[in-house]
């Protein structure tokens with residue numbers, strides 16, 4: 001990425017461009033933008049952490065978004081989060097699985113509070129979710145990944161397993 005402008009108003013559009021191109025905003029991009037726009041890196045970090053659309057780390061191929069807003073919280077969101085993190089082998093503070101397949105993100109509110117608790121995995125939204133249902137949604141994707149991987153190893157031929 002080459003930044004050639006010194007217009008501070010370009011900060012957010014540039015960060016958005018990096019986010020779209022790379023899926024996150026790496027440290028190198030922050031440094032480059034800092035120099036080009038003459039904005040301190042701490043100010044850029046402030047913007048990045050204020051807007052939830054920005055990520056500072058690479059995300060997994062599959063996004064698991066779990067609402068942790070008030071309505072979802074009182075209807076069991078913490079149990080959903082625990083179940084999904086357990087299913088994916090994530091420990092406290094980890095968001096992305098080691099294999100880079102999944103990222104778990106806690107969201108403040110999806111605006112679907114009447115369906116609480118709510119989870120969105122990739123494009124699939126599920127309301128009134130239970131911990132067991134959340135586990136099954138994750139397992140279904142893990143199974144599909146394993147099947148895809150096995151098919152790839154067999155030269156694309158389907159297996160009977």
Ligand code: FES
Pocket residue numbers: 067068069070071072073108109110111112113114116117118
């Ligand atoms: S609090 Fe969860 S959708 Fe609003």
